[in-house]
Amino acid sequence: MSENDLAKRTLFELMPPPEATRIRTACTELTDGRVDRIRHRRTVLYAGEEAVRPLLSVAPVRDGKELVVVLDDDSELSLLRNQLKHQSLHDVLTGLPNRQFLSTRLEALLNQADRGTGTTLYQLDLDAFSVITDGLGRQAGEQVLCTVADRLRAVFLGERAMIARIGHDEFAVLVENTAATPGVVATIERINEELSEPVYLPGGQGVTASATIGVVHRPPSGLSMDDVFQTADLTLRRARRKGTSWELHDTVLDAADQELAAMAAALPGAWETGEVRLVFDRQVELATGRPHGVQAVLRWDRPGHGVVDHRQCVELAEQTGMMVPLGGWLLRSACEQGAGLDSAVEISLPTCLANDEELVARVLGELGLSGLPASRLRVGLPAGALGGTAADNVGFLADNGIDVIVDEFGLGAHDLTYLEDLKLRSVRIARWLVARQARPEGPGPVVQRSLTQLVDLAHESGVTVAVDGIESEEQADWWRELGCDVGAGPYFD
Template sequence: MTRVERHELIQRWKREIAPNSYAPLRRGDVEDLLSTCLEHLLGELACPDRAGEAANAGAALLPLHADNPMVLPGTLKLLAAELPGLLPQVPADRMVAALGHLAAGFAEELRAGSGSVEPASRDLPARSRALFHTSTMGVAAVSTTGVIEETNEALRRMFGLTEDELTGSSVLALVDDRWRPELTGALAGLADGASERVNLDARSTTTDGAQVWTRMTASLVRNDRGEPDHLVVFYEDITDRHMLQEQFRRQAVQDPLTGLANRAQLESCVDAALTPVYPGRRVALCLFDLDGFKAVNDSLGHAIGDRVLREVARRLQSLAAQESAVVARIGGDEFAMVIPDSYDAARVTELVERLLREVTKPMWIGAHELAASASAGIVEREVVGTDTGSLLRDADITLFRAKRDGRALWVLFDAERNAVAHENFRLSAALPSALEKNELFVEYDPVADAETGDVLAVMANVRWDHDEFGELGSNRFFGLAEETGLITRLGGWTLEQAGRHAARWVRELGEHAPLLAVTLSARHCRDPELVRDLREALDTTGLPAESLVLCLPESALFDYQGDAVDTVEIFAEMGIRLFVHEFGSDYTRVDRLKDLPLAGVLIDGPHIRGLADPDGPEPLSEYLVRSAVGAARLMDLPVLATGVTSAEQAHRLGEIGVALIQGPHVSDRVSATEVVELVGGA
């Protein structure tokens, strides 16, 4: 907290309590006193081991009290409102504890000034009697048998009772049933002289139903012979402090929007459910994610979205409570349910199906009739051998599979599939740093003329030298980059790295340098910065645009209206050659390809492999390949077939009309240096 912030806080503090404080102190004295209090309080907040510091702050407040009860409540109100914003690094529980110590120090100092109070039936000095009746704390004179003999006005006001109603009644009547056994034992210890003072925080329900929390301090008073004579019980009203503490506790474990448990509370519940209290105990954890919820927020606003979340939470909670399950909100539109003692997966999946059906029922939010749906990932297993972290992680991965496979469905944890998914998560997380640490490198697959065998081009193939998983091909991580949005950065890196290699080939081999072919993903093709990034890559590397071939997926050449993307025309104007792969995957688009400035088409996949059988080509594969080649021939486009493994397969493709081939039959994958050797030595 800065010096300016301290000064402003003291000024607000002074204004908060000044109307209620009539102590004969000058303005500067008040500020000095509050500054001292603040220093004590900040000392404890900075170091929890200095618990007495906040109590000293409370004791220092007493000169401002002057028989007015609002100095302490005003102080607690102000500090509870201001300190969280000024000291965001201090945990809420530590802040609540410090304020409690402050209040306790204030009360203790006040009691010290009233320590000689005895009931009116005793022979008291006038000063003690004045303290008894004017104290802002509740005070009761109680016999050693627990009967109230006399009370002051503050106590009667605190509990809403008259003197006649209190006098002669049991002191136990001033606490609710839950605390009576503890108070009975404490008073017995005082009455027989085993202890001199006891403290107890307890709740009392008044005649009008209000709840009052008090901190009781009961002290033993002995007679002239040293024998237990009577008790003096001080009552401090801590209702506001208790409510503040409860508010902090709720905020720590409860989602403020829905009232459900939050993630911290969920993890505590999972911890408890994992306790192996009997052999074979099982537990289930289910994660739910609303499908398409972002569209609700975007179209109707966050206020409507919040009401949808509250209604979904209500429905989940209503059904889950019937199974003794705990429901939590753990993210924006993500919920969780933990089922202790789940017994078997069938019972859990049946409950999840009911929950998903309940969520899909129409809901009226204001003037809008809305329908929601959710996907769910379920983990159900024995508690032995598992822990909270692995349970949450497995449920999260299973939910991801459910979201990927569709909407409004559930998926049950599968160890083998989740192991692959977990590995994918790890690769996705490590990919950005792999780019930074130069763990990626580019190798090349030569492309040859199907008739002469001359190498005319090479296709860039990105590899990953992973510390744990070894060398990984692009098919292992490019899809992950597409899902996570890293594909644009990865594609840009590939263009630049491969472009540098190809520019060197042009310098060393001249007109004999092979063309560089780079495959772009659909997402990268739709990147609005692609043209700019490509121009920069060509400028940076010095690669002529005429030496670059871009292989674009057929699906990326058309927008949602079916029109060719503008970038295709721009690439062609730059001199870049364009090949389309996934050719023929959608025959409704083939006719429109003839109007695009393409340089060729690429075919691959199982149909190419179907031509490798020594006993003859697979009929359907041959038919589909012939159809694709025939369509390309009608557009005067050469066809490149990838994945060619044998001379017989290459011969059949050549007979069909394939002009270019790539695969192990042509050459193994080579490095950038080996490209020069391969082409230069041909």
């Protein structure tokens, strides 16, 4: 409708009859002085065009018998506002709600959901997604993400569920359960079934899009929205550690995982303030009881929580990415303090340092600064790291007169080949085998026979066998009778 045509029409002719009647009545009340002004959003129909809902304002002028009418059509602004709101709450690539939208919905459901059926949150992290993007490119990754979104929609079709993309390769599904909602196990099976189908890319290549899933089923009362998300994340990480495809939240395990996360976060500060220190554990010859040397280990005297041992300090440091500086400090401190001792000094280094191309230069540099002779230093490297650079480091260290010990030596696929291929002087039995021997029922005949053969083969190769973690005289006697050479642990401290 042109401006000229519009000017010939009255306000009431532009409105649906029911609306026009209501506005006429309101205008009469306005001229009679019963109301001061009219301010409503009314539907106005333009001939041959789509209906709009402008803001209608009517106010009296002069003696109150004349009225001024203003129609403010902000439909385009409202449309833009709605589009921006949608974009702020949805993922651009998949069209799914984002974390913010899901958080709002979860917060509402925690207060409104049926107490009998509750809600369930599934948090999914795609497996090896970076392999797809690194190997096949960003577009391939985007296609996989869109396909996963479509397949999740298919799984939860008909359910009261919100499917969201909450991270780069992470999705979440919030289900408002009913009596007819499938159980968690059935739902997980359905998700795995859908995601197990290959995603075929334009070039004809098929890739998998499996996921690891953390499930929070019917969150305990009192948990906030943030608590539920944290619980789902902890549960997913636990599934990753265990190597399972999914895990259901467990209050006790969640609390333990949260405590470990808190410890990992506090470790850097504890190191800076001196709570984390270096101590030397005694090592003895099992056959004679004579001193064999000392082992430099980390010890965290955590206020209010007791002592955190070396192994756990290393695990926590690896989680926070601080093992490289902490391991370098341990090496330096062990050389400096060991120089003043009249015994051999042993230090076990983590995987990240075992594969450091500068490891040999680091070790030789610390020996030179501290004055500790190379013949009195023993360096332990984990068996699982002895490939490539780490294997080269073993040879270079040995060539410089430094004894190398393979830590966590046991029944691994390549452990026996190390006895032939590397210049080793000693191996240390894996801690899981030590723990198995310490059980009341013992290690069992198969493990005991394997250990006997392992020790015999090591000795035939001219390699000594060490055992850590011995806690009692009975344990010491058992390992001595097996033929192990060196022992360490609380029993000898």
